[in-house]
Amino acid sequence: MPFSAVTLRRWLPLIQKYQGLVGLVILLAWALWKSPHSEDSAALFHSTYYTLANLRNILSQLAVPGILAIGATFVILIGGIDLSAGSLLGLLNCITATWLVNGGSTPMTIAWVLFLGTLTGAILGAIISYTKLQPFVVTLAGMVSIRGIAFVYTNNANISGLHDQIAFFESPWLGIPIAGWILFATTAVGALVLSKTVFGRRVYAVGGNTDAAYYAGVPVSRVRIGAFAINGLCIAIAAILFTARNSSAQPSAGMGYELDAITAAVVGGTALVGGYGNVLGTFVGALFIVCLNVFLILDSVSYYVGQGWKGVIILLAVYLQNLGRRV
Amino acid sequence: MKLGLLAMAAVAAVVLAGCGSDDKSAVTSSGSGGATEAKSPDSLPLVAFAQANSADPWRQQFDAETKEEVGKHTSEFRFEEQPAEDDASKQIGVIETFLVKSPKVLLVSPVTVAVQSAVEKAYDAKIPVILLDRGIPGDKYTVHVGGDNVDIGRQAGEYIAKRLNGKGTVLMIQGLGGVDAADDRRNGAMESFKKYPGIKVIMGDDCKFQRLPAQNFMETFLQKGQPFDAVYAHNDEMAIGAYQAYDHAATKPKVKPIFVGIDGCQKEVVQMIKDGKLDATFRYPDPGPKGIEIAADILKGKMPTDKKVVLPTVLVTKETADQYLKDNPNLAK
Structure with a gap:
């Protein structure tokens, strides 16, 4: 036996806590070994994967799914789930583009979109709190309705013709796209809210055991609404960055993105039952998935084969998480 | 003990995943070791294709015809294709990741005009860009091949x-x-x-x-x-x-x-x-074969003279x- 049950039991919690990081390190080592050779002298280890160009590429791809995943983490932590994130992203994408094309001022547009996102999230949270319906059902209904609103709002047409009003989000600052910095900032604020505030502790309390939290005097409904509002705000931030990156809008934009966000949270160690996980883990989980996508393209793996492996990795991540708890 | 076994199964899965990828690379490298090939595939120039999706019947036929045309040029270039499930954002990511590999020719079948900035980035980096089917505004591309x-x-x-x-x-x-x-x-x-x-x-x-x-x-x-x-x-x-x-x-x-x-x-x-x-x-008409033909010409130093190539229709x-x-x-x- 390479290791006994005792040593495993000692290491398992550590691996579980940092499972996203462990996966990321394995992936990066693998990429070093497998990715194509680069002639560029600036490339670390002569690998196309370890170039500044690829770092920028990864960070611009990471911003939107990363911020969505951070919002999703709050919702999952309280024991909920949000299936409407992709639809809301699409609607806010259309709203942002329409207002900017029609001459709206950039700061005002951004402020309104952030407000609308937060409000929509809060409304979903309130419906869940006061009707006692399952988050799955309420956000499923949200997913369908909000997508419909996006098609009605745009009259079923794409929106283009943005001048470079919000293109600055894509330009680099200190070598990293501003969208990347916004992701870092969102992650940091999210981590602080969860670890240092009363609201953060209440999020874990509600997700861990709602009844116990209720009897301990935690305002469960308000915490739920708060978590969904934060999620809505994150979706709005992501939608603005999405618009900047695509410099256009489509009512069908963001389809399926909610599942990517949930995947990132799960791979990063957040438990779908709620009460366990954090946004730093989610950040690493999202980073892992984008790094994997980029690696699969650089290594010329067929897209559909790549999809198959992603499923295996999700299963493995959840399995690892549950491992210690059964004992 | 049960815990240990489960963990070993998990580790085994990871190792298996590694082996899976090994098999793939083994195939590639045995190809490069083949005596019939003059050059190893890795040293051939790269032609990368960002496809909009590979799912609907028209795209399936498009892909099949493209691959057939690529088959005629295996000694001239390496060919890679990635679909984007009709998601413009995904396609931008694919194009930008392709750019890290510095392809000699880039083919793009745009999902929407949203990929314009990514295409222009490639064009500005002096990579010839061939647009297939749908076009983009502006003139920062080499040639557009499509039907009317x-x-x-x-x-x-x-x-x-x-x-x-x-x-x-x-x-x-x-x-x-x-x-x-x-x-x-x-x-x-x-x-x-x-x-x-x-x-x-x-x-x-x-x-x-x-x-x-x-x-x-x-x-x-x-x-x-x-x-x-x-x-x-x-x-x-x-x-x-x-x-x-x-x-x-x-x-x-x-x-x-x-x-x-x-x-x-x-x-x-x-x-x-x-x-x-x-x-x-x-x-x-499916623009794949014509696009590959133009890519092969570009690699031989023959740049296309027309900015737009319109393929004819056929009445059946x-x-x-x-x-x-x-x-x-x-x-x-």
């Missing part, structure tokens, strides 16, 4: 008007709103119909280029009992859906109406034309169906 949907619509309208001897009612089943292909195919056909005062057009529903919505729409339409002499669908899938509804309907026009679609990329459609169920389709009828099948062995099922 307005012209195809015009020809389809002309065909239907002639078949009806200039007199009759045409039911038009619409493609997805907001998509250029649907607008162009409608406007082209309307141009032709306007030349015939005896032709009346009923605007049908937006059936999203899909078979089932067209079938549902047609079933409902037939209930009304409104007479019509021809069905013009913006693609074959909707023409098939409309025909199936007509075929199963209890109440239908006494004389079988004419059914005309566009795309001509499926064996099923050609077979239905042979069987006299559908009357005609117009091939929407009962008379030409057999020849069409012979000329196009890669049609989707």
